[in-house]
Amino acid sequence: MFETRTKIVVFITGVLVVTIVIFTYISLYQWKSRIEKLNVDSIRILSSTIVRSLSYAMEKGDTSVVRETMEKIGEEPNISNLFIYDEKGEIIRSLDREKEGGMIDPFYLNLYFSEENTAYFPEKKLYTFITPIENKKECQSCHINSGINGILGIDFQPIWSISRLDTNYIILTNAVGILIIAYIAIWTIISTFVNKPVKQLTTMMEKVEQGDIAARVDIETKDEFGMLGKSFNSMMDRVKEMQDEIKEYNDRKMEKIERLASIGQIATGLAHEIRNPLAGISGAIDVISGEIRIGDPNKEIFSEIKVQIDRIRKTVTDLLMFARPSEPERKRIQINNIIRETLLLVQQHKDTEKIVFGKHLSPELPKLYLDPNQIQQILLNILLNAIQAMPKGGELLVKSFVDDDGDFCSVEISDTGQGISKERMNRVFEPFYTSKHKGTGLGLSIAKRIVEEHHGRISVSSELGKGTCFKISFPLQKSVVRMKRGEVRSTTG
Ligand SMILES: Nc1ncnc2c1ncn2[C@@H]1O[C@H](COP(=O)(O)OP(=O)(O)OP(=O)(O)O)[C@@H](O)[C@H]1O
Ligand SMILES: [Mg+2]
Known part of the structure; x- marks a missing residue:
């Protein structure tokens, strides 16, 4: 059996762990989508800058400047590949020169035709961003009758990464810290304000159970436990009073029962001793009064004696009935x-x-x-x-x-x-x-x-x-x- 304190601490710790884990995941998810947006925004700016630089180079009609510009940009550590391809999928320019004149991965062409401009390759951990390069007036000297001059594709590693933020580490450290502090705080609070008075109450109740009704608790606090302690003490005072009353009542009752028992015994003995002579006396009185003439004053005396004898007989009969009731x-x-x-x-x-x-x-x-x-x-x-x-x-x-x-x-x-x-x-x-x-x-x-x-x-x-x-x-x-x-x-x- 676990102590209440342990149960409460385990319960609250469990709730805290679950809550922290859930919130960590929610906040990580939110961070992830924010970071994704940040990456895409950054590359969009980068891409438009590249397109502008390339347009500038091309306007000059110097294709070597275009390559130079691409190579310079390609030096950026986050950029893995930079290439230009046409609407048929032929690679016009690429940082990797060998690929020039070859066909682009159909994925990039599909991306262009799907009118999307961003995609993420989770297995390569790369983003790709494509920008069609418009055929402006100034381009038409070289790029005749074409809707676009080409499509600029940039493969780049995410600039912002969630791992760089060390969020997991921060959240984990915070969670462990909060848990330890919460654990110590709850343990101390429960020990001081709950366990101590409860222990006192249970000890006293055990004493009472063993018959010590003088047991009283000593909880001075002004909270529910203090009130419980007071109620317990006054309940025990009342129990003591009642026990005294019951004892007194029982003593009185015992005394009475003993007295009645002895009266009963005496009554039974006496009744038998009295009844027989009484019957004799009554019979004799009947005989004597039968012989007395009507009008004789003694007649009245004899009938009064008869009444008194009947009274004695009734009393004796009642006593007998009381002492030894018949079935x-x-x-x-x-x-x-x-x-x-x-x-x-x-x-x-x-x-x-x-x-x-x-x-x-x-x-x-x-x-x-x-x-x-x-x-x-x-x-x-x-x-x-x-x-x-x-x-x-x-x-x-x-x-x-x-x-x-x-x-x-x-x-x-x-x-x-x-x-x-x-x-x-x-x-x-x-x-x-x-x-x-x-x-x-x-x-x-x-x-x-x-x-x-x-x-x-x-x-x-x-x-x-x-x-x-x-x-x-x-x-x-x-x-x-x-x-x-x-x-x-x-x-x-
Ligand atoms: N109808 C009543 N009106 C008023 N008091 C009564 C009445 N019945 C009983 N009592 C009271 O109860 C007492 C006890 O009655 P109980 O019949 O036990 O004894 P008792 O009548 O006094 O004696 P016994 O019955 O031996 O003649 C009576 O003495 C009387 O005080
Ligand atoms: Mg009566």
């Missing part, structure tokens, strides 16, 4: 029937005189796969809680319906009682939380556990002084699927 015994049931039965039971209660009962039970509820006794126990507790919350009377409404999403069957029990404050609302499902003198505070925590064992959910909404609404919901789909499968017992509800 639900599920059946296919119509929850509306259980609601009706429980309402009838509750309405026998002496504190219900000032309470108006109402019920809206959906006739379209499917049957559910639930433990009827446990469901009745939940309903009973919630209904009694509602009644106890309305000592001066009020309205108690029970509704059953299928939720809008069609997944749950719900029962809502609402009252117009004293309501529950927000702070207490979080605690009503906690075991042993009660606001009543005679309560155990186990009713709702048992209800919650039973509902959850049936894969349902229980929730409460309340407004202080206005009333409370408890909602319990059981999943419909699972019950339906189970009913269709014809399963008799299962752990899900």
Whole structure:
């Protein structure tokens, strides 16, 4: 794996190399065409000068001057050959005398007839330039009836050459220089401003990964890395706070679980010890009170003893249920029937005189796969809680319906009682939380556990002084699927 720094440097160097090469070629190409033009322009001037000199020599009618002039011009190092030929291709004059009277290379004749005047031979690295020599009045004494006196051809080596400019060398030196400087600059910048802080951050993150949440980075710069460092540090501060909070919460929870576990054990033991003698006492009271005549003041005392015994029995039963909950015994049931039965039971209660009962039970509820006794126990507790919350009377409404999403069957029990404050609302499902003198505070925590064992959910909404609404919901789909499968017992509800 390469470091980011190496990757960036290699990338930028690569881009620079490609760019420099491309620009070098473009500029070489431009230089080449400029130089070509320069060569052609120079030779055009040279050629017209030669033609003028030759015309001058010829005007004098002295052909030896023409040869002399040609030889003088031919001494120029760039000029390889100088010759005059006619329109039929016969060489009239040439620096190489032996060729005079012979035929010119057809290339030159074609060049003349193509009306071009310049050509380049790459293999010989030579330019050729031809100029027709006009037949002026003064020429006609020797050159009769001819359109032109001849065609002057000059072969010459390029005067200007790109190699003479040493462009390649200059560009190459510049490119290497720029690359080395760029490489050093980028390397230094990345090392100082990127690698150092990134290294610090990764080292600290590794420490955190190994469990050292006290690790903090020390990046003083005011750039993005500085901000990243600050965010990292404040994130770690928050993590530390949260860890402390979680630890505190866990400690509290453990303490509670331990306390509840020991309460559960004591409760189970105690419940068995209390229940049997209690049954004996209750039976004895029944016998004794049966023998007491009506009107005897002791009769009232005995019935009060009976009420207190029932209270003790309920508390013991709740404690047992809490400490050692029994397995639900599920059946296919119509929850509306259980609601009706429980309402009838509750309405026998002496504190219900000032309470108006109402019920809206959906006739379209499917049957559910639930433990009827446990469901009745939940309903009973919630209904009694509602009644106890309305000592001066009020309205108690029970509704059953299928939720809008069609997944749950719900029962809502609402009252117009004293309501529950927000702070207490979080605690009503906690075991042993009660606001009543005679309560155990186990009713709702048992209800919650039973509902959850049936894969349902229980929730409460309340407004202080206005009333409370408890909602319990059981999943419909699972019950339906189970009913269709014809399963008799299962752990899900
Ligand atoms: N409908 C309600 N209106 C107002 N407060 C309620 C209502 N239902 C429950 N509560 C509050 O929640 C507490 C816990 O209820 P829960 O049924 O668990 O225990 P409890 O009723 O106090 O005791 P127990 O059920 O053993 O008689 C109650 O003491 C009460 O303060
Ligand atoms: Mg209760």
